[in-house]
Amino acid sequence: GENVEQHPSTLSVQEGDSAVIKCTYSDSASNYFPWYKQELGKGPQLIIDIRSNVGEKKDQRIAVTLNKTAKHFSLHITETQPEDSAVYFCAAVVNNNDMRFGAGTRLTVKP
């Protein structure tokens, strides 16, 4: 089955700096890659996603890149703010419903 690896497990940046989280996947059939932000005690919230027919997608301060050949995708957050502090999960989806998560990255943005 699909195996998703996520790095780093923790990331601390200064407010205003950029943050990058990287994920790799194993199943070449994966065709959808969402990113979720989870705050303490809450459910994950979808923040951005990308499909396998696109190499990059941007939404304001958040961008995601996908390299299908290398089977890796990354989340980029620019101009980080303290409210960006949370746990971020990447995921890879096969056949629309089979979603596997990475282990998560705890991002801390220091004011």
Add this chain to the structure above:
Amino acid sequence: GAVVSQHPSWVICKSGTSVKIECRSLDFQATTMFWYRQFPKQSLMLMATSNEGSKATYEQGVEKDKFLINHASLTLSTLTVTSAHPEDSSFYICSAPYASGTQYFGPGTRLTVL
């Protein structure tokens, strides 16, 4: 985005009792819903796939007789933890696919078994 609700948001129960958690898709229909379990500082682990009108599909290692799932309608799935024990204490989260793989999650239910 689509909205998924869960009820209750937290529950405390005595060991040996059963607890039911509801997951609802509020503004869309979902023939499939997913149940996850999350321990502190860990990722989400898929427990089972809930299918409307048919039996749930459980992940390996998840006891189907302990975690009963019922998908009674296109907007409601329930997870019942039967004969709960302290080791069942966890954060339970459901999700529902809205369109072409886009899954929306509920706010989660914190279960504490004394």
